[in-house]
Amino acid sequence: MRLSGSNTTPTAASLPAPPPQGREITIAYLPLLRGTAVAILGYFLFDLVTRLLFPSESDHVVMVSAVSVAALLAIGIRRYLRQSRTAAELEVAGSLLCLSLFVNSNLQQLLYFQVENLAYTVLMIPIFAALLPSRRTIIIATAMNCASLLALVQFNMPGSLVDYLWIACSGVAAAIALSLVMRRAVLDSVRARLDAVRDREIAEALATETRHLAECDTLTNLPNRRSFFIELEARLDRLRSHGEPFVLALVDLDGFKPVNDTYGHAAGDEMLKTVAQRLTLIAGDTAMPARLGGDEFALIASAPCTRSETVLQLGHRIEAQLSRPYELGEYTCKGSGSVGLLVCDDPALSTHDIMERADHALYFAKRALQGKAVLFNAALEHEMMASSQVDKALRRCNYETEFTVKFQPQYDLVKSRVIGFEALARWESPELGTVSPDVFIQAAERAGLIRPLTQVLLTKALTAMKDWPEELTLSFNLSAHDLMSPQAMDSVLETVKASGLPTRRIEFEITETAMMSDFNQARRAINQISEAGHSVALDDFGVGYSSLQYLQQLPVSKLKIDRSFVSQMLEDSSSFKIVRTMLSLSQTLDLGCVIEGVETEAQMHILRTLGARHVQGYLIGEPMTADAVLPHLEQRTVPGRARPDIRPTGLRKVGT
Numbered sequence: 001m002r003l004s005g006s007n008t009t010p011t012a013a014s015l016p017a018p019p020p021q022g023r024e025i026t027i028a029y030l031p032l033l034r035g036t037a038v039a040i041l042g043y044f045l046f047d048l049v050t051r052l053l054f055p056s057e058s059d060h061v062v063m064v065s066a067v068s069v070a071a072l073l074a075i076g077i078r079r080y081l082r083q084s085r086t087a088a089e090l091e092v093a094g095s096l097l098c099l100s101l102f103v104n105s106n107l108q109q110l111l112y113f114q115v116e117n118l119a120y121t122v123l124m125i126p127i128f129a130a131l132l133p134s135r136r137t138i139i140i141a142t143a144m145n146c147a148s149l150l151a152l153v154q155f156n157m158p159g160s161l162v163d164y165l166w167i168a169c170s171g172v173a174a175a176i177a178l179s180l181v182m183r184r185a186v187l188d189s190v191r192a193r194l195d196a197v198r199d200r201e202i203a204e205a206l207a208t209e210t211r212h213l214a215e216c217d218t219l220t221n222l223p224n225r226r227s228f229f230i231e232l233e234a235r236l237d238r239l240r241s242h243g244e245p246f247v248l249a250l251v252d253l254d255g256f257k258p259v260n261d262t263y264g265h266a267a268g269d270e271m272l273k274t275v276a277q278r279l280t281l282i283a284g285d286t287a288m289p290a291r292l293g294g295d296e297f298a299l300i301a302s303a304p305c306t307r308s309e310t311v312l313q314l315g316h317r318i319e320a321q322l323s324r325p326y327e328l329g330e331y332t333c334k335g336s337g338s339v340g341l342l343v344c345d346d347p348a349l350s351t352h353d354i355m356e357r358a359d360h361a362l363y364f365a366k367r368a369l370q371g372k373a374v375l376f377n378a379a380l381e382h383e384m385m386a387s388s389q390v391d392k393a394l395r396r397c398n399y400e401t402e403f404t405v406k407f408q409p410q411y412d413l414v415k416s417r418v419i420g421f422e423a424l425a426r427w428e429s430p431e432l433g434t435v436s437p438d439v440f441i442q443a444a445e446r447a448g449l450i451r452p453l454t455q456v457l458l459t460k461a462l463t464a465m466k467d468w469p470e471e472l473t474l475s476f477n478l479s480a481h482d483l484m485s486p487q488a489m490d491s492v493l494e495t496v497k498a499s500g501l502p503t504r505r506i507e508f509e510i511t512e513t514a515m516m517s518d519f520n521q522a523r524r525a526i527n528q529i530s531e532a533g534h535s536v537a538l539d540d541f542g543v544g545y546s547s548l549q550y551l552q553q554l555p556v557s558k559l560k561i562d563r564s565f566v567s568q569m570l571e572d573s574s575s576f577k578i579v580r581t582m583l584s585l586s587q588t589l590d591l592g593c594v595i596e597g598v599e600t601e602a603q604m605h606i607l608r609t610l611g612a613r614h615v616q617g618y619l620i621g622e623p624m625t626a627d628a629v630l631p632h633l634e635q636r637t638v639p640g641r642a643r644p645d646i647r648p649t650g651l652r653k654v655g656t
Helices: 021-053 060-080 087-111 115-131 135-156 158-215 225-242 256-263 265-283 308-322 351-368 378-396 437-447 450-465 480-484 486-499 519-531 547-553 563-567 573-588 601-609 626-635
Strands: 246-254 287-293 296-302 326-328 331-333 336-344 373-375 403-412 417-429 433-435 473-477 506-511 535-541 558-561 592-595 614-616
Touching: 021 060, 021 087, 021 115, 021 158, 060 087, 087 115, 087 135, 115 135, 115 158, 135 158, 158 225, 225 246, 225 287, 225 296, 225 336, 225 351, 246 265, 246 308, 246 351, 256 265, 256 326, 256 331, 256 519, 265 287, 265 296, 265 308, 265 326, 296 308, 308 336, 308 373, 336 351, 351 373, 351 378, 378 437, 403 450, 403 626, 417 437, 417 450, 417 626, 433 437, 437 450, 450 473, 450 480, 450 486, 450 626, 480 486, 480 519, 486 519, 506 519, 519 535, 558 573, 563 573, 573 592
Parallel strands: 336 373, 417 473, 473 506, 506 535, 535 558, 558 592, 592 614
Antiparallel strands: 246 296, 246 336, 287 296, 326 331, 403 417, 403 614, 417 433
């Protein structure tokens, strides 16, 4: 099933204009003149046989010759009219047929006049008017017949000229009436037929257009999501009935949102069209590319060989095409795409099962190997099943009793004291035991449960905070789903307001990746947070795509340097330079800066020499329950020795 190709879609407006009158005349008079030619041929043949069998006139040879010529002319015209002719060609053919009758009739009268044969001349006036396709030939034929009638009468019966003048006038009147009625009836019939044909063509064109709109993506002209699933079901049917395996590739562009936000929607649309063209090139005649929505694409391909290496070659071809530069009008940018591959050779799988597996391979590709292709395998299936168990347990769990919040201190190296705590989510499931935040936060986002979970955890954190000293702050991380929902943001801010705590003491953390889905909505949400009196920290700084752009456009008051840079700072000079640069950047922009993941005294010493002030990590304090916060503050512990036995595993924050 291939729907991609030309961007031209048949529409009612693109159909031909109504046919001109010449075509109507052709349709109406072609069969009429064919029949007339046969009738005239029959008349002349009968006349010829009669003259040959019963010769009577003195000029017998002349009339036989004239009738023979007229018969041959009728045969020629009949053969000529077997094919479609123009109105002008029909006019000539009709004139010749009428002329043959006119010549034979008048020749016979000239050779031996008979008064009763004048009736033929009178009858030819309306007959010619009915047969001839154009008004000018009708006028000429009528005039010729009237003139010949009056000339014959004047030459042979002068005393009857007045009587035949009235007869000629009556013939002309009859010719006019008959020609008008005949032409209107015939042409109206043809117009009705043409209108019916045109209506049918319009209906077919509209049906084609509707089908195209229903099955194709209007931007890229690729098959859309509906067409994709129709083809997927068809491939599954062939797999079950004929054992024909196939490969499914799900493709997601990396960094599409920054392109859309930086260069505008027109550039984003151009990028999507370019991706569609490249996937169509890869697909050839054996595969079907499709756009599922947004920057998500798919490719269904035949699989003559299901070996992993062969299937991955398809993924590598997609990688190579999507990593080529994109010409977006006056801009040129780089891009890439993550690919999830699945060999579909198990007839027991449903469409849902297939999509779930391919989507999990894509998810792994984006999470671990961005810009690469990943083939679904046994390890990923085990991971997917575990994730499915988490999803089910999350839907059945009691948020109030199973979820808790722990707090990790943030330390001021200049004032040598704790300045606040960051809230960290924990889940102790009766079914699964301790579940890592890395797992359950993502599961809650996938299942659409993150918003109620955020409310429960925020309420617990604010309740615990009421017992803290006034100078301490709380950092609470918001999910991308929270930022994207105006209702969720209203609920979050209303929860803080209902707690009675000063808004200046609650800081909300956001990640760069949380803003990737819709930067404009994220900006509105962050402005709303800032206007409510809360500070905003940009978490995992340096890990995302467009940090400097966000610092320029958003009311951010603090940066949080990701622990991945700190953990490699002693061994990797690049990590050291990155930390030093980001500290310098925060000082230049007059922004606060918290460095995460501080675990050793050596790291602390380097950070002091670089001018760092606020730090967070296991060297400062491990995440603690709400009851342990006040005792920890009373101990006034100053960072000292390292805690190598404690490693910050599972430090996923609330809402990320």
